[in-house]
Amino acid sequence: MNKTCLLLSSLLFSHTLLAFDEVLVTPNHPQGWEAVNVREDGLVEHSKIQPLFGDGSLLFATITETNGQDKADYQYLWQQSADVIDFPNRTLGSISHLSYAWYRDSTSTTTAHFLPVYRLSFYDDGGTPTDASDDVLGLLIWEGVYNGFNTPAEDSWVWPDITNDHFWVFVSQSAQGSGVIENYGSTLNDWINGTPVGQPGNPVIDLSANTFITGLNLGVGSGWGNTFLGYADAVRIRFGSTDDTLYNFEVCDVTPVNTDPDLIFANDFECYKAP
Template sequence: MLVLCMVSPLAAAFEEVEVTPLNPHGWLPANVRDDGLVEHSKNQPLFGDGSLLLATDPQTSGQDKAEYEYLWQQNTSIPPVYDFPQRTLGNVSDLSYFWYRDSASLTAGHFIPVFRLIFIDDAGTADPLDDTWGYLVWEGVYNGINPAATDSWQLSDIVNQNFWVYVTYPQSNSGTIQNFNSTLDDWINGSPVGQPGDPVVNLSANTYIVGVSVGVGSGWGDDFIGYVDAVRVAFGAGDDYLYNFEVCSIFEENTNPDVIFDDSFECFKRY
C-alpha cells in the first residue's frame, strides 16, 4: 500500500490499495453466472502488470453476468452496528474508475462495465429486517456514453453524474426504479420516483454505503470483453482509497534469495 499523487484528472492524494489474487483486500467475485467471467488479467495493464477482466459469452438467456465486489460491512449483529458509520451517501466525495471496452465485443456499443454503490437505508429500528438494501447504479449510456470508445482506457469521474436504483430487499419492494437521470444529490434530496409499480425508496444523506462493485451483464445479449482498474471511492480527505487491480504485487521487491516462482499467477512471491 502506498500514497500516490497523480496529475489531473486524478489530481488529488488518495491511499492506493493494491488488489491481487493472493491479497484481494476484501474484493471477491459476486453474482457470477454460467456465461460470465471476472478475474485478474495481464491482458490490458493500466498502471502495473494487470487489471480486472470482465467478460460475457451468452449461451443461455440471463446467464451473462459477473461482478467484482467489496462489501466492507461485515458486522451482522442485531441491532445493526455499522463498521464504517461515516460512510454515508451524504459523505461521498469522490467516485471514479477506469474502464476499457475491447473492440472484439459484439454486444450493443454503449455497454461498458457498470459501477455500483451498495446501500443500506436504516429504518432506525433495532430490527434489520425493517431496512432497505439496494444498489445505486452508474451506467455509461445514461451519462452520454453511446457508443463507448474501444481499445483504450477511459476514465469516468462519476460522483456528480446520474445513478439509478435497484432495490434488493425487502423482496416485496424489490426491482428497478426506472428513473435514470438522477444524481446522488437528487436521491438524497428529491426522492425520485420511477414508473407506476416501481419500488419506492426515500434515501437520505444518512443512508449507509456498505460496499462497492463493478460488473457486466445481464441481458446484454452478446459477447463482451472489457476491463476495469483504479476504482476510487472517497468519503472525505481522511477516507479516500483507490483500488488498483494487479496480477502480481508491484510494491514488494523480490530481493530475498529464497524467492519461489509461483506459476499459478506467473509471478515471484516470498514464502
C-alpha cells in the first residue's frame, strides 16, 4: 500500500511538517522486506505489542544460549538485477534524510547501549562497470553507541534524525577481502570525501558520491550476550528532494474489527483480509 502522507513529527520530537511516501509493510504484504540472518537465538517479526502509529511494529528479541547465535535482521534490497542498476539515482551522495524509530524494553539484560541497528547496503563499481575486479560491496552501519546513545532511553520510542551521524563499514566483498573497517567516527560525507581508514589489516575502500545504495537492513546481535527485547518502525530514507519513503511496519493490512466474519490471522491477531 503506497500513499502520500503528512505526519506531524512533533508527536515524538520537535520538527517541521514532513512529506513522504508511506509504504505499509505487513506480514501479508511485506513489500520486499524479509527476515534474514536469523540464527537460533534470534527473532524478528511483526508484532502488536508495542505499536508506534497503527497497530504494530517490528519486534526484535535475542537470548544467548549459544555464543554468536543471538542475531536477527529484517532487510529490503531494491537492487535485484544482475546486469543493470535498478535505481541509478539512489547513491550515497544523493542521500538527504535518514531516520528510524527504535524502542528498547527495560526487560533487556544485555549491555545498556544495544538497540536495533540501521544499515545501508552499498555497491561501488570503482568507476568501471564492466570490470568486477574493483567492485566493493558492504554495509554502512549506524549504531547508537557511536552516536551518543551510551545509555539510551528504555520503555519509550526514540526517533532520531541520523543523516549526519557516524557510520562504520562492514565490507562483504572487495579486492582486499572482507571485514570491518575499524573507524567508528566517520559520517557519510566523510566516507564520500575523506576516504576514512581503519586499523592495520582492515580493508581499504574508496567510496564516493556515486556509490550505489542498494537496500536497507535493520538488525540486532550477534554476540550481544544475555537477552534483548526491542522494536523498530518508521524507517525513512530520502534521496534528493523527491525520492522520499517511510516504511511503516504493521500487523494488519487495515484496521482490525472483531465483528467482521471474514478474518485472517497475522501474528496471532485477527485482521481484515486485504482487498
